Amino acid sequence: MKYISLMGATGSIGIQTLDIIREHPESFRLAAFSAGRNIRLARKIIAEFQPDFVSMQGKDDAEKLKAEFPGIYLSYGGDGLSGVATFERSDIVVNAVVGSVGLKPTLEAIACGKTIALANKETLVTAGHLVMDAAKKNGVALLPVDSEHSAIFQALQGEKAKNIERLIITASGGSFRDRSREELKGVSVEDALNHPNWSMGAKITIDSATMMNKGLEVIEAHWLFNLPYEKIGVLLHRESIIHSMVEFHDSSIIAQLGSPDMRVPIQYALTYPDRLPLSSAKRLDLAEIGKLHFQEMDFERFRCLRFAYDAGKEGGSLPTVLNAANEAAVAAFLDGRIRFLEIEDLIESALNAHVRIANPGLEEILQADLDARNFVHSLLVKRN
Numbered sequence: 001m002k003y004i005s006l007m008g009a010t011g012s013i014g015i016q017t018l019d020i021i022r023e024h025p026e027s028f029r030l031a032a033f034s035a036g037r038n039i040r041l042a043r044k045i046i047a048e049f050q051p052d053f054v055s056m057q058g059k060d061d062a063e064k065l066k067a068e069f070p071g072i073y074l075s076y077g078g079d080g081l082s083g084v085a086t087f088e089r090s091d092i093v094v095n096a097v098v099g100s101v102g103l104k105p106t107l108e109a110i111a112c113g114k115t116i117a118l119a120n121k122e123t124l125v126t127a128g129h130l131v132m133d134a135a136k137k138n139g140v141a142l143l144p145v146d147s148e149h150s151a152i153f154q155a156l157q158g159e160k161a162k163n164i165e166r167l168i169i170t171a172s173g174g175s176f177r178d179r180s181r182e183e184l185k186g187v188s189v190e191d192a193l194n195h196p197n198w199s200m201g202a203k204i205t206i207d208s209a210t211m212m213n214k215g216l217e218v219i220e221a222h223w224l225f226n227l228p229y230e231k232i233g234v235l236l237h238r239e240s241i242i243h244s245m246v247e248f249h250d251s252s253i254i255a256q257l258g259s260p261d262m263r264v265p266i267q268y269a270l271t272y273p274d275r276l277p278l279s280s281a282k283r284l285d286l287a288e289i290g291k292l293h294f295q296e297m298d299f300e301r302f303r304c305l306r307f308a309y310d311a312g313k314e315g316g317s318l319p320t321v322l323n324a325a326n327e328a329a330v331a332a333f334l335d336g337r338i339r340f341l342e343i344e345d346l347i348e349s350a351l352n353a354h355v356r357i358a359n360p361g362l363e364e365i366l367q368a369d370l371d372a373r374n375f376v377h378s379l380l381v382k383r384n
Contacts, residue, residue, distance in 0.1 A: 001026075001027065001028070001029060002027065002028050002029075002091045002092055002270065003028075003029050003031040003089050003090045003091050003092075004017075004021065004028055004029065004030055004031060004032075004090060004091070004092050004093075004094060004270070005031060005032040005033070005053075005084050005085060005087050005090035005092070005093045005094065005109075005114070006018070006030060006032070006033040006034070006084075006094045006096065007033070007034045007081060007084055007085060007093065007094065007095050007096055007097045007102065007105060007120075008034060008035075008036075008094075008095070008096035008097035008098065008102075008119075008120075009033035009034065009035050009041075009042070009045055009096070010035045010036060010038040010041045010042060010045075011036075011096055011097070011098060011201050012201040012204070012262070013094075013096035013119045013145065013201075013262060013266065014033070014035075014094075014096045016262050016263045016266055017094050017096060017266050017270075018030070018045065018049070019263055019280065020263055020266055020267045020270060020278075021049065022048075023278070023279065023280065024276055027271070027276060028270060029049075030045075030049040030051045031051055031052055031053065031087055031089045031090045032051055032052060032053035032054065032055075032083070032084045032087040032089075032090055033045060033049075033051055033053075033054055033055075033084060034054070034055040034056070034057075034080060034081050034084045034097070035054070035055070035056055035057070036056075036057045037056070037057050037058060037061060039056065039061045039064065039065065042054065042056060042061070042065065043065065043068065046065065046069050046072060050072075051072065052072065052073065052087070052089060053072070053073045053075070053083060053084060053087050054069075054072055054073070054074050054075075054084075055074070055075045055076055055077075055080025055081055055083055055084050056074070056075075056076045056080065057076065057077065058076060058077075059076045059077070061076070062074045062075060062076035062080070078101075078104070081097075081101070081105045082104065082105045082108050084105070085105035085106065085108050085109040085112075085114070086105075086108050086109055086111075086112045086114070090114060091114070091115060092114065092115045092116075092117055092270060093105075093106070093109040093114045093115070093116050093117065094117040094119065094145070094266075094269075094270075095109075095116060095117070095118050095119060095120040095123060096119045096120065096145075097120055098120070098122075098201060098203050098204070099120075099122055099203075099327050100122045100123075100126045100320075100323060100324065100327070100369055102120035102122060102123045103122065103123050103126050103127055103131075103365075104362075106118070106120070106123045106131065107127075107130065107131065107134055107362070110131070110134045110135055110138050110140045111134065111138060113138055113139070113140060114140065115140065115141050115143065116135070116140060116141070116142050116143065117143050117145050117266070117269040117270060118142055118143065118144055118145055118146075118269075119145035119146060119266070121146065121213075121216040121217060121219075121220050122216070122323050122327075124219065124220045124223045124224065125216050125219045125220060125319050125320075125322070125323045126319065126320045126323050126324075126365060126369065127320070127360075127362065127365050128219065128220075128222070128223035128319070129223075129359070130361075130362060130365070131223070132223050141272075142224065143269040143272055144220075144224055144265070144269065145262075145265055145266055145269050146217060146220070146265065147243045147244075147260070147262060147264075147265045148169045148170065148217050148221075148243055148244040149217065149220060149221060149224055149244070150243070150256070150264075150265035150268055150269065151242075151243035151244035151245075151255070151256035151265075152167055152169075152221065152224075152225060152244045152245075152246055152256075153224075154256045154268065155244070155245065155246040155254040155255065155256055156225070156246060157273075159246070159248070159254075161225075161226070163248045163249055163250070164225075164227065164231070164246060164247075164248060164249070165231070165247045165248055165249045165251075166227075166231040166232065166233055166246075166247050167221055167225060167227060167231065167232045167233065167244065167245075167246055167247075168233050168234075168235050168244060168245040168246070168247060168253075169214065169217055169218065169221060169232065169233065169234050169235070169244050170234075170235055170236075170237040170240070170242055170243060170244055170245070171211065171214045171234055171235065171236050171237065171297070172195070172208065172236075172237065172238060172240045173211075173236050173238060174195065174205075174208035174209040174210070174211065174213075175191060175192050175193070175194050175195055175205070175208070175209040176191075176192070176209050177236065177238070180301075181301060181341070184340055184341055185339065185340075185341060186339075187340045189333065189334055189336065192205065192206050192209045192333075192340060193205050193206070195208060195209075202334060203327070203330055203331075203334075206330045206333060206334065206343075207326070207330065209340075210302070210304045210330075210340075210343055210344065211297075211302035211304050211305040212304035212305070212307075212308065212326050212343075212347075214234050214302075214305055214308075215304055215305045215306075215307065215308020215309065215312075215322075216308060216323065218232050218234065218305075218308055218309060218312060219308060219311070219312040219319055222312055229309060229312050229313050234297045234305065235294055235295070235296070235297065236294065236295040236296070236297055237292065237293065237294050237295075238293045238295075239289065239292055239293065240260040241257055241258070241259070241260075241284065241289060241292055242255045242256070242257050242292065243255075243256050243257070243258065243265075244256065257284060257286075258281075258284055259281065259282040259283070259284050261281050261282060263278060263280065263281060264278060264281055303344045303348075304326070304343075304344055304347065307322060307344075307347055307348065307351065308322060310351075311351060314356060315358075316356045316357050316358045316359065316360060317354065317356055317357040317360045317364065317365065317368040318351065318354065318356050320360070320365050320368045320369050320372070321350055321351055321354045321368055321369075321371075321372040322347065322350075322351060323369075324350075324368070324369040324370075324372035324373050324376075325346060325347045325349075325350035325351065325372045325373070325375070325376050326343070326347050327373070328346070328372070328373045328376035328377060329342070329343040329346040329347055329376055330343060332346070332376075332380055337380060337383075338380070338383070346376050346379060346380075349375075349376075349379060350372050350375050350376055353375055354368070354371075354372065
């Protein structure tokens with residue numbers, strides 16, 4: 001039996017993690033979870049899974065649930081999120097929150113020796129050097145949950161790092177993969193949220209449309225697999241059947257395939273190095289699919305992907321700024337305050353305005369994150 005702390009239980013990855021726990025009650029138990037402001041869903045999760053520790057984003061919600069479930073310890077805010085991450089009984093911490101808010105509790109969980117199932121890209125993008133150093137120091141396993149990184153991780157089982165030629169991360173192309181930049185000028189939030197292959201949260205779906213999601217994955221892969229950016233490529237693959245590939249120096253390529261279902265990589269992270277059946281997953285029928293399509297990435301069409309490569313190669317505090325500016329810009333787009341293509345403009349402005357710190361500590365990273373958000377907000381105020 002593995003005891004799980006789930007950060008972000010009411011989000012897309014969190015809900016699918018609960019599906020895995022529900023399907024294998026003999027293997028997993030939900031010991032602790034955090035939620036945002038969805039008290040209705042949090043109430044249902046508590047009633048079904050009976051965790052020991054729950055944290056909500058707001059104090060009022062935590063107090064309401066405490067009155068309803070007096071036998072469960074309730075907390076809230078940043079302290080509550082840290083409490084979930086470091087909950088003594090838990091073996092595995094699933095980081096399924098969205099944004100850089102996942103960084104600090106992940107570092108705290110690593111310090112406690114917890115295995116980390118990482119679905120939060122921003123943790124490694126924002127502070128990859130700190131996270132990987134802490135994991136190495138504490139002997140902690142970082143198991144990727146993103147389908148792309150899970151695919152690479154699976155393809156590397158039994159292989160030697162010295163034999164890797166390059167990683168090939170596949171990209172669906174998002175909601176607007178068939179539109180020119182000219183055709184993107186008037187797109188709506190609803191258009192952007194209509195992903196052709198995956199069911200994801202709003203922020204990640206917008207990141208997929210701008211290709212920032214893939215850029216963040218490139219930076220994450222750099223840290224997870226300890227490879228230079230020159231050995232990490234991105235390939236547009238419409239069907240999302242090949243989730244990523246590893247090319248070796250003998251010219252062999254190993255790919256991981258499967259129907260687009262996030263429960264598969266989530267479960268692999270929870271069961272590693274073993275596997276369990278997943279009855280709810282759709283079996284892959286290649287004969288039915290017939291053809292798979294691939295296309296080189298256009299860095300002029302998808303400017304956010306180029307921003308990510310450039311920021312990753314420069315390193316230091318630039319990836320932190322990239323991520324923070326993107327979060328602020330995407331939030332503004334979802335709120336209807338800016339147009340779709342202005343997301344790129346705000347990110348580029350924030351990167352150009354930042355004075356890079358070569359080897360930032362945690363406090364410097366948190367400050368760079370805050371400064372980037374404030375800079376984007378200042379530009380938004382000027383526009384309005």
